[in-house]
Structures are given as structure tokens and as C-alpha cells.
Amino acid sequence: MFRGATRSDLEQIMQIYARARQAMKDSGNPTQWGDSFPPQELIEDDIDSNRLFVYLINGQMEAVFAFILGPDPTYAKIEDGHWLNDTLPYGTVHRLASAGKRHGVAADVITWCLEHCESLRADTHADNKIMQKVLDGCGFTRCGIIHVADGTPRIAYQKMSLTLPMER
Numbered sequence: 001m002f003r004g005a006t007r008s009d010l011e012q013i014m015q016i017y018a019r020a021r022q023a024m025k026d027s028g029n030p031t032q033w034g035d036s037f038p039p040q041e042l043i044e045d046d047i048d049s050n051r052l053f054v055y056l057i058n059g060q061m062e063a064v065f066a067f068i069l070g071p072d073p074t075y076a077k078i079e080d081g082h083w084l085n086d087t088l089p090y091g092t093v094h095r096l097a098s099a100g101k102r103h104g105v106a107a108d109v110i111t112w113c114l115e116h117c118e119s120l121r122a123d124t125h126a127d128n129k130i131m132q133k134v135l136d137g138c139g140f141t142r143c144g145i146i147h148v149a150d151g152t153p154r155i156a157y158q159k160m161s162l163t164l165p166m167e168r
Contacts, residue, residue, distance in 0.1 A: 002112050005052040005064065011166070013054070013064045015042060020097035024128065032125035038095050045097075055109055063105045067113050075121055075144055081144025084158045091117035095132065096131070107135040114161045123154035126150040135159075 005013060021033045046052035046066050055063040072092045075083075093113050098105045112118050123146055124131040132155065136142075140157040147153055 001056045002053055002109075003056070004050055005047050005054045006149060007047060009054055009061070010047070011045065012061050013052075014040060016061065016099050017043070017095075018062050019100055023130070027130055029125060029127040029129070033129055043127060055112075057102065059133075060101075061099060062102055063096065063098045063109050065109055066092075066094040067116070068092045068094065068118060071165050072090070074123070074148055078144040078146055078156055079157070081142070083121075083143050083156075084141055084160060088119045088160075089117065090119035090121050090158075092119070092121045092124065094122075096122075106131075107138050110134075110138045110159075114159065118161045120159050120161070122157045123148075124157075125152075125154060 013149075017033075017038060021035065021037070024030065024033055039059070043052065051068050053065055053067055054061050055065075069091045070089065073100050093110065093112055097108060110120065120129060120140075122135055122140065124135070135157045138159065140159040141159050143156045145153045146156045
């Protein structure tokens, strides 16, 4: 079950992000999230803005992620490539983290996001081989390089929904 995150979920959400940071370090990606990303203030803002979601299986929180509909300023400029479609409205998945107890959780999150938008974008650090494998495995296309707010590059991905409305 997917639902919007609430402030009462905050402790469990922060535990999932801490586990994800450690998993990133253990897999050779120590700098993308470092020791403190995402900060609690950002998570609280995501909750208050109704853009943070949790994925529950049998009442257990298995994943947390931000899902944002509409233009993302970070994606306005892409280098070394182009978006598959730059005219359709799109959603973006950010800050996806798993509790690490089940296989396939990230794919479930991506499937859910694609049920709510015609086009889905994501980005990840060059050292985040786990997320790259997830996105490649879910049928995303590498589109180029974008730069996040601090100027560091990220690999940009896009996937089109398979359930687009028929043209009339």
C-alpha cells in the first residue's frame, strides 16, 4: 500500500534513510548522501508539501520516496543528451530509500509513480551503481547529465508510461 507520509512516520523514515546511507557507503558510493542527507528539515518539508510517500507491505514500511509532479528546475538543462520527451508533463522520483528487507521494492515504487504520470524522470550519482541498476532494470533510458543545486553532476533518466492515453 502506498500513502502519503505523515509526521508520525518521521522516526521510521529517518531510520530508513540512515540505513540507505550506510548501504550506499558499503557499495562504493560514500559521497552522494554523505552522513546527513536528506536532512530532517527537508523530509519535514516534503511531508508538509504532500510529496513524500511511504510504501507499506503487511503494515511494515518498506520504502520512502519523494514523488513530485510538474517541472523540476534541476532538469531544465540537460547536457550530453536530451530527454525522450520534453513536452509531456512529468513526475520525478527523488530520495528513494528502501528498508532493505525485500527485493523489488524500488521497482514497485517506480510502477506506482508511473501510474500517476505520463513520463517519469530520475537522476543518480555516477557512483550509485545500485540505483543505476534499478533504473536500467525498470526500463529507464539514460538521457544525459544534469547538475543538482550544489553543481555536482547526476546521470539523468526518463521513462514513458505504457498507459498513455490514446491520441484522438
